[in-house]
Amino acid sequence: MSLDDSAPQQAGSALWPERLAVPARLWELPADDEGALWVGIDTASRLGGVALWRNGQVLAERTWRGGLNHTAQVVPALIDLLAAVGLRQNPATHLLPDHGGAALAGVVASTGPGSFTGLRVGLAFAKALAIARGARLVGVPGLDALAYQLAAVVGVRRGTEVCAVSDAGRGNLYAARYRLHRGELWRVSRYAVVSPDEFVAQLGVAAVRTLVGGELPLKTARALTTDRADHMTVVPPAAALRRPGYLVALGKERAAAAGDPAGLEPLYIRRTGPEAARLDYMPPPRRRSAAGANKRT
Numbered sequence: 001m002s003l004d005d006s007a008p009q010q011a012g013s014a015l016w017p018e019r020l021a022v023p024a025r026l027w028e029l030p031a032d033d034e035g036a037l038w039v040g041i042d043t044a045s046r047l048g049g050v051a052l053w054r055n056g057q058v059l060a061e062r063t064w065r066g067g068l069n070h071t072a073q074v075v076p077a078l079i080d081l082l083a084a085v086g087l088r089q090n091p092a093t094h095l096l097p098d099h100g101g102a103a104l105a106g107v108v109a110s111t112g113p114g115s116f117t118g119l120r121v122g123l124a125f126a127k128a129l130a131i132a133r134g135a136r137l138v139g140v141p142g143l144d145a146l147a148y149q150l151a152a153v154v155g156v157r158r159g160t161e162v163c164a165v166s167d168a169g170r171g172n173l174y175a176a177r178y179r180l181h182r183g184e185l186w187r188v189s190r191y192a193v194v195s196p197d198e199f200v201a202q203l204g205v206a207a208v209r210t211l212v213g214g215e216l217p218l219k220t221a222r223a224l225t226t227d228r229a230d231h232m233t234v235v236p237p238a239a240a241l242r243r244p245g246y247l248v249a250l251g252k253e254r255a256a257a258a259g260d261p262a263g264l265e266p267l268y269i270r271r272t273g274p275e276a277a278r279l280d281y282m283p284p285p286r287r288r289s290a291a292g293a294n295k296r297t
Helices: 023-027 070-084 116-133 142-153 196-204 218-227 244-253
Strands: 018-021 037-042 047-054 057-065 104-110 136-140 160-169 172-181 184-187 192-194 209-214 232-234
Touching: 018 142, 037 070, 037 116, 037 244, 047 070, 047 244, 057 070, 057 244, 070 116, 104 116, 104 244, 116 136, 136 142, 136 244, 142 160, 142 172, 142 184, 142 209, 142 244, 172 196, 192 196, 196 218, 218 232
Parallel strands: 037 104, 104 136, 160 209, 209 232
Antiparallel strands: 018 184, 037 047, 047 057, 160 172, 172 184, 172 192
């Protein structure tokens, strides 16, 4: 598979390589967004989260590790956040406030990969919010948001890759690789389901420095740094905790491409064979030189 700069790409799809965003642009407040409220919902794994954005800042966010009981957790968590920042529920819908000038601009939901039940709960709630209030609904893969978070919090030097990880259940991991390319963050691998041993083996032969973070078992983290300490950096748990505020940041960047809320589907990744279990690398697109020859940048 190849991709050039002009090739169409569905944001948040399983196609790769895929451009995520220009990090600097995520913090520029659009003129028509002032005063509007954005909500982030992440129920992709045992780690759940909700966030409130307004005026270019995170008003509040909450992250919890509570199993897969998101049906009973996500709505109360959002209500608590609203109360914490002085916003009341809408008396008609009991979903979101319409007081204090807090118009709902959009809802950003994690599309996975993740738990089948967890993703259904989060997307159903996100669709209800968006449709009830006539707001935009943006789907963002959770690994993409985590990769942006790691790049923003820890920092990524040229030539260093980011590997974002989340719990896939049954002892497996979801993972994807990312690279900073011409000032933009790109996903350069498929979303893969791997066992911890496969994950360590595949990253162990990588020729580039790698920054790894997410829902990473302690044993796996130790194995990564045992023999490749010079090429492997495991992000501390506090910095790698998946935050819904970053989910909204990336969703706001993709809001212009948001479609019908009812059509948003979760991203399920199944391990169907050896190929699907690999973190295969596909480099970012080539840049065509003035002479017409393709060159890597």
